[in-house]
Amino acid sequence: MTIRLGWLAGAGLCLLQWMIVPAGHAETLPAPTVYTLDPQALAQAKNALAHDAPVLLPAYRKLVSDAGRAMTVAPLSVTAKGIMPPSGDKHDYLSMAPYWWPDATRPNGLPYMRRDGRINPSTKNNDTDSRRIETFSDTVGTLGMAYYFTGERRYAERAALLLRTWFLDPATRMNPNLEYAQAVMGVNNGRGTGIIDTRHFWQVIDTIGIITPAGVLSDDEQAGLKRWFTDYTHWMMSSKGGRDEAAATNNHGSYFDEQLVNQARYIGDDALARSVLSEAQRKRYDVQIRSDGRQPLELVRTRAFHYSVFNLQALTRMAHYGQATGVDLWAYPQASKAALQTAVDYLAPYVLNPSTWPYTDIQGVAYADFLPVYLQARRAYGPPADDAAIVKTLFERVPAAREWLYWPVTGASHADAQTAQIHPVQ
Template structure:
C-alpha cells in the first residue's frame, strides 16, 4: 500500500467514528438556505439531473414520516415557570444540581458535564429545536415536490407553537437556562432559540401555499416583532448582546433573521455592521477565535462561531450586502476564518487545541458548502464524498 492510499484509509477510519452515527441522527444538518441556490437545484431536478434524485427521494421519505409528528407546545412541560404561566418558555441549566447539604437543595450547585435529569421536566429546549428541524424538512419537501400536505402540516406545527391562543409561546426568554436558587433566567438561554432562523427559512418556502394564510403571516410577524423588541431591550437580551464570544454572534444571527422577516431593513443593516465589528474584535490575526480556543471542545466551538458568522453572511446576501467578501477596518475577513479552519476540517492539519470529545463532523457541513461555493475549496466536497460514499447522495445537503 502506498503512502497516499494509507493516508486515505486512515482518514476514512478516523471519520467513521465521527460521521456515520451523526449522519443517521441528522438529515437536515440545519443549513441556512440560499434561496437562489435552492431555485437552481429545483430546476436541475425538474430537468432530470440524476445527481439530485437520491437526496430528493430521501427528503420525501423523511417528510412523509413527519406527517405523523404531532404538534408540540410550551404547555406540555410538567413544572410551571416562576411566572406561574406555562406559556413562558423555560429551560434549566443542565449541569446544576440540588445541594445535598441544604434541606431544600437551594441554591443549586454546578457539576460540570453531569446533566441533571430534572431538565426533562422542562422539555421546551428539546421540543423547540426538533420542531424547527421538522418544519424545515417539511417546507423543503413542499418546495421541491409541490405536495400541499407538507405545507399543511408545517403550518399546523407553527401555529400551535407560535400563534394559537391555547398553546402559543409568549415572546420572551425570561426563564431560559435557569438555575434554581440562583437565577430564574440567564442570558445564556437566548441561544436556545437560534433554530428560529431555520423555521423562518421554512416560512419563506411555504408562504405561497394556501395552508399558510395571510393571517398566519401577519400573526407570526407580529410575534417575531415582539420577540425582537424583547431581545434588544430586556436585561437578559442586552446581556447576551454584549457577550464577547459565540453567543454574541448567534444573537446577531437571530436578530438579523427576525429583522429581515419583519421587514425592518434599517435595523438589519445596523446588525450586520455590528457583526462585522465583532468579527474584527473576536478573530485573531491567524483567522481563529481565541475565546473559542480556550474551550475544552475548542474545535466544536471554533466551528460553532463560524457557523454563526456564516448565517449572518447568508442573511446579508438576502438583502444585497456581500458579507462573504467584505473586509473589516483592520483588514480581517470571513475568508480568513475559513482559510484558517478548513485545513483542519479537511484533515490537512492536526488540531492541537483542546478537544476532549469527538468532533461531530456534521457540524461542519454548512461551512463545507460555503467553502466550496464562495471560496473555491473544491476539494471539500470531494473529501466528504470519500468519507460518506453513497450516503452523501442521500443527504439533504445535496439539495441545499
Template sequence: MQGYAEDFGGARTFLWRPVWVQSITAGDHRDDIIDAGEAALERGPYSVTDKPRVLPGATANDYASIGPYWWPDPSQNDGLPYTRRDGEVNPERDGPEFDKARLRALSEDVRELSLAYHATQDARFAEHAAMLLRAWFITPETRMNPNFDYAQGIPGRVDGRGEGIIEASHLSTILEAEGLIAPSGALSGDERAAMRNWYRDFVIWMATSENGEHEMTKRNNHGVFFDFYLAHFALYAGAAEPASNVVEAFPEYRLGVQMDRQGRFIEELSRTRSWHYSHYVVDGAARLATIAECLSLDLWNAELEDGRSLQTAYTFLQRYAATPGSWPFPDTDLERGRVDRMIDRSQRISALYARDSALADPEYLP
C-alpha cells in the same frame, strides 16, 4: 423584505438559498425527504403549555429551559444549586418539564414538512406545517410568549439567562420553513402577518431586555449568534434598518474584538470541545453573511484595516480540515476518537462558504 421570494416561486426564504433547496429536493435525497415529511405528518402539535407545571413567576405560555452543562450538586440533598460541567450535557434539559425538546421537535418537523412540500407540491405537508405553526405562534391558548425570560435557567441560581438566546437556532429554522410553504397558502395572509409580528416582538425583547443586553455583550459564539438571530428575525419581520445596522457593525464589533489576526476566535480555544466551538462561531458568522445578501450587503469580503475578514477565519480552519488529528488545542472529541464528528463540522462550514454550490447533504441546510 421578501428575501428570495421573487426568484423562488414566492418562497420567502433568507438563509435557505434556492439552489440549496432545489438541489436536495430534486436530487438523490428526494425520497428520504418525502419519507421524513410523511413521518412528520404523524407528530404534533407542540406547545409550551404542555409542561406539567409552570416555573415560579412564569406563565403557562412562557418558554422554559435549563443550561445544558449544569447538573445537580451530589453533595446536596436537593441537588441545589446546580454546578457546571463544561461539555457534558445534562439529559434533564430534554425532559417534559422544559420546552427545549418541544421547540427542537417543532423546528425539525416543519423543516421536513416544508422540504417535502417543495419536493412534491403535496398540500398535506404544508397544511400540517401550518397547523404546527398556529399552535406554537398564533393560537392564544397555546402560543409561546415572544421572549426567552426563562431560557437556560440554572436551578437554585437563576430563572433565566442571556445564554438561553442561543436556543433561538430553532426559531431561525422555523421562519425559513414558513417561508418555503408560503406559496401553498396553507397559512392565511393574516396568519403570516401574525407570525411576522411574533418575530418582531421577539426582536424587541432581544434588543431591550436584560437577558438580551447580557447576550449582546458576549465575546464568544453567543455574541456572534445574537447578531445573526437579531438580523435574521428583524429581516423576516420586515425591519430592514436594524438588520442592516447589525451587519454593518459586525466586522469591527465582532471580528475586530473576538478574532485574532490568524483567524482564531480566542475564547473558543479554551473550551473542552475547542474544534466544535471554533467551527460553530464561524458558522454563525457565515449565516449572518448569507442573509446579509438579502440586504445587498457583502459581509463575506468586508475587511478590517489590518485585512482580517471572514475569509481569514475560514482559512485558519481549513488548515486542519483534512487532518483533524493535527488540531493543536485540547479537545474531548479528538481525545475520544470522534474524528467523524470533527470532519462533519468542517464540512458544514465548507457548505456555507460554497454559497452558490449545490448541497451534498440535506443535513447541511442551515
C-alpha cells in the same frame, strides 16, 4: 438504486458535479421566499434532482423519510411542559442550562455546578421546553423542505398546523419572551444566554415563506406570525437578558446578532438588519477571528472544534444576510484576506487529518457541523486547492446531510469532473 463511486488513480472524490445544474434551467424554477437559505441554491438543487443528479439522491431520500416521520409529530406547545415557570404561566418558555449539574457535595445539590460540554440529561426532558423547541423547529423545517422539493401540499398543511399551535392559538401559543431560558438551579430563574435556544427559528421563518404559495396560511395568520416575531424582536432588544446576550463576545453574541438580523429581515425592518450587521464587523469578526483564522474564545472550550464551527455557522449566516442588505461581510475586512475565509481555511485541514487537531474536543471533529460552513464558504470564495479531498471526506462522513440540498456543489472544472465516475448499481 444505490450509488457506487469509482475514481481514477490518485484523483480522490470529486462531488463538484459539473453537470449538476444544466445551463439555463435553474433560473426558470420558482424562487422560494427564504432568508437564511438561498433561493438560487435551492432552485439549483431542485433542478439537479429533476435531472437525477446522484450526488443529491441520499440527501433527498433522507429528507423524504424525515418528512414521513414529521407528518406523525403531534402539534407541539410550550404549555405541554411538566414544570410551571416562575411566572405561573405555562405559555412562558422554560429551559435549564444544559452544562450545569447538581453539586454532589451538598444534600440538595444546590447550587448547580458547571461541567462544560457535558449535557445534563435532565435538562433535555419534557419537563422543560428546550428539546421541544428544537423538535418543533426541525419538524417545521423538514416539512417546508419536503413541500419545496416534492410539491406535495400535505407537507405545507402540516407545517401550517404546527405553526398555528406554537405561535397563534391562544390555548397553546408561546409568549414572545425567553425570561426563563437556561435557568441555573439554585442560582437564577433564567439568563440571557438562553436566547440561543431560539437559534433554530431560522427554519421556521424560511418555512413560512416556502409554504406561502400553497395558501395554507391565511392573511390574518401571516400577519399574526409577523406580530409574534416583531414582539419577540422587541423583547430581545429591550430586556435585560437581551442586553446581556448582545454584549457577549463569544458564540452567544454571534447568535444573538444572527437571530436579530434574520427576524428583522422577516418583519421588514431592513434598517435594523443593516445596523446590526454593520456593528458585527467590529463586535464579532474583529473580536472573534485572529489573523490566522483561530477563534480563541471558542478554542478554550472542551469541544473546541465544535464551538469554532458553531460560531462560524452564525457568522456565515450573517454574511449571507449581508448580501441582501448591502453589508459585505464575506469580504470583511478586505477581499484579499477575508476573516471568514481565513477561519474556514484554518479548520479545513483537520477535517482531513483530525488527529492533528491541537486543542481539546471531547467528541472529535464535527463533520456534520462543518459541512454547511464549508459549502457556503466554497460558494462565496470558490473551491480551495484541497477541495476535492475535503468534499470527499465530508460526503463519506455525512452523505445524506440536508446541507447538500441547501448548498449544492456546482463549481467543478472540466478536468475535475472527468475524475468522477458515478455509476448506478441495479
